[in-house]
Amino acid sequence: MERAAAGGAVIGYEDVEAAARRIDGVAHRTPVLTSRALDEVTGARVFLKAENLQRVGAFKFRGAYNAITALAPERGVATASSGNHAQAVALAARLQGLHAAILMPQDAPPSKRAATERYGAEVLEFDRYRDDRDAMARELAQERGLTLVHPYDEPLVMAGQGTAGLELLEEAGDLDLVAVPLGGGGLLSGVATAVKALQPRALVVGVEPEASPDFRRSLAAGRRERVEISRSICDGQLLPEPGERTFAVVSALVDEVVTVSDEETVATMRFLFERMKVVVEPSGASALAAVMAGRVTLDGGRAGVVLSGGNVDAARFAELMSTSP
Amino acid sequence: MERAAAGGAVIGYEDVEAAARRIDGVAHRTPVLTSRALDEVTGARVFLKAENLQRVGAFKFRGAYNAITALAPERGVATASSGNHAQAVALAARLQGLHAAILMPQDAPPSKRAATERYGAEVLEFDRYRDDRDAMARELAQERGLTLVHPYDEPLVMAGQGTAGLELLEEAGDLDLVAVPLGGGGLLSGVATAVKALQPRALVVGVEPEASPDFRRSLAAGRRERVEISRSICDGQLLPEPGERTFAVVSALVDEVVTVSDEETVATMRFLFERMKVVVEPSGASALAAVMAGRVTLDGGRAGVVLSGGNVDAARFAELMSTSP
Numbered sequence: 001m002e003r004a005a006a007g008g009a010v011i012g013y014e015d016v017e018a019a020a021r022r023i024d025g026v027a028h029r030t031p032v033l034t035s036r037a038l039d040e041v042t043g044a045r046v047f048l049k050a051e052n053l054q055r056v057g058a059f060k061f062r063g064a065y066n067a068i069t070a071l072a073p074e075r076g077v078a079t080a081s082s083g084n085h086a087q088a089v090a091l092a093a094r095l096q097g098l099h100a101a102i103l104m105p106q107d108a109p110p111s112k113r114a115a116t117e118r119y120g121a122e123v124l125e126f127d128r129y130r131d132d133r134d135a136m137a138r139e140l141a142q143e144r145g146l147t148l149v150h151p152y153d154e155p156l157v158m159a160g161q162g163t164a165g166l167e168l169l170e171e172a173g174d175l176d177l178v179a180v181p182l183g184g185g186g187l188l189s190g191v192a193t194a195v196k197a198l199q200p201r202a203l204v205v206g207v208e209p210e211a212s213p214d215f216r217r218s219l220a221a222g223r224r225e226r227v228e229i230s231r232s233i234c235d236g237q238l239l240p241e242p243g244e245r246t247f248a249v250v251s252a253l254v255d256e257v258v259t260v261s262d263e264e265t266v267a268t269m270r271f272l273f274e275r276m277k278v279v280v281e282p283s284g285a286s287a288l289a290a291v292m293a294g295r296v297t298l299d300g301g302r303a304g305v306v307l308s309g310g311n312v313d314a315a316r317f318a319e320l321m322s323t324s325p
Numbered sequence: 326m327e328r329a330a331a332g333g334a335v336i337g338y339e340d341v342e343a344a345a346r347r348i349d350g351v352a353h354r355t356p357v358l359t360s361r362a363l364d365e366v367t368g369a370r371v372f373l374k375a376e377n378l379q380r381v382g383a384f385k386f387r388g389a390y391n392a393i394t395a396l397a398p399e400r401g402v403a404t405a406s407s408g409n410h411a412q413a414v415a416l417a418a419r420l421q422g423l424h425a426a427i428l429m430p431q432d433a434p435p436s437k438r439a440a441t442e443r444y445g446a447e448v449l450e451f452d453r454y455r456d457d458r459d460a461m462a463r464e465l466a467q468e469r470g471l472t473l474v475h476p477y478d479e480p481l482v483m484a485g486q487g488t489a490g491l492e493l494l495e496e497a498g499d500l501d502l503v504a505v506p507l508g509g510g511g512l513l514s515g516v517a518t519a520v521k522a523l524q525p526r527a528l529v530v531g532v533e534p535e536a537s538p539d540f541r542r543s544l545a546a547g548r549r550e551r552v553e554i555s556r557s558i559c560d561g562q563l564l565p566e567p568g569e570r571t572f573a574v575v576s577a578l579v580d581e582v583v584t585v586s587d588e589e590t591v592a593t594m595r596f597l598f599e600r601m602k603v604v605v606e607p608s609g610a611s612a613l614a615a616v617m618a619g620r621v622t623l624d625g626g627r628a629g630v631v632l633s634g635g636n637v638d639a640a641r642f643a644e645l646m647s648t649s650p
Contacts, residue, residue, distance in 0.1 A: 318643035
């Protein structure tokens, strides 16, 4: 609690650097994509950090691998996740020769569950409407003597995600603004820590779906607030409340949090598909959607944007393309 | 005619090298993608030359830019094309400050026509079922004093496309096999010229859709034969007859031509989308489809494969994903 209250003290730049050394040669150093068409549309220079091309298809591998190698668990790891963090922990554990027990919701997409099992993890079920997943994960860890790897409210996970920001700055050079998808806040915390250490003048903006504006609301209130979640295609960002540690970092370091609509996100996924030939999942496209929809002010500057993941079935993508013009 | 009959003499390796110098810094040096999942499925090491990420979304820019800069037309250029070559000529002409007059079929996809016009080209129409497009293009060029840039049966175009093969070998190192989508034969001629000069032991395989096996049939007959074209999703490869010059090069240098079904191509597009997060159009995926469907023998070797283009609308992609499981 004290560490969390201190804001920037939850993690420091040196933690991101240490994470970069741990993941070196194991995580992909994903490319930074640029596009004349995108620069024309936005009237700016945009640099896209393509974490959809990361191992397991999302930035989550960075944090999971950093945490698991740093914690060096004796008996294995446990976590609860409905999505990309599950696959990330499963793969990171396998690479370290460790057992992974992962709580997934009963109604998780079969493809995500299958991918997690393919990496050798043991999948247990919870009910996403009734059960307290965090409490269940803690219990599971305690019972079996496993080490818990929280999807975002864990400093080593936050620092690991920050390496995506580090690489973006190394590749793109000076930036006026960095926009990052925001769900639990692990990615945004890590990236903000890297950006504010290396380029303190660059604005850092978090982007969450309109359906789940918990960070925006909480920042306005000055304390963590719980929101009602509406339906949204951005399934990676639907959390009712900021993490305790991530909220501390975001409060201290992030300049602004904005929201995007599902329509804006679908239009951005289509642009990425048709003009840039890359597949990005809804949550993964949200930060670029905010930039393209003019929800952040660029003024012809240089913007770094994280495309955080690409795990969307072709059938689901087809559905999304047909629901919106 | 004499040059064509001499096979390898239509173009030589030095022509591909000259093209590489001309396009340097203007065409993208596209990445070579690899994937653990792909290697597992094929039991080989596969290197994908991602020409879907080329300017205008296809390898066609290489040949068009090479031809237009080498020919240095005084008044402008003309061509006939239903697809990616139209956009490639339009952009290459604009970069050289030249006028481009392009014959496109009346029923060309609106998005392809719009893209061609966006690059500043003048678009004229022809009837793809009634008109002889080559004759019309020659007439147009003669009337207006424009320089003709044939989509494939032009040595400078063939040499330009060959630079994709050159870069693939530079990046991937020694290969046992190189598989290339085959329509008019420009890309295959150029790539085969590069591969046989640099790695003469590597097999070169052309891949055409089952719906249009004109090269396979012609090679078996020992002379150019005309085939009936059936319906296929591979719209970039539906030509009834090999080019005269491309047939000469393919006869001399290519080891084998195989065919793929539309189902195999759709399955490959889905794999590329879901596992590798890249968008490839049907014709662009055909060579990889042949590799994944076991239509070429790999025996655990190292295979280079050209993904030749990525121009498919999101709506069309959605349609393709829903027609096949």
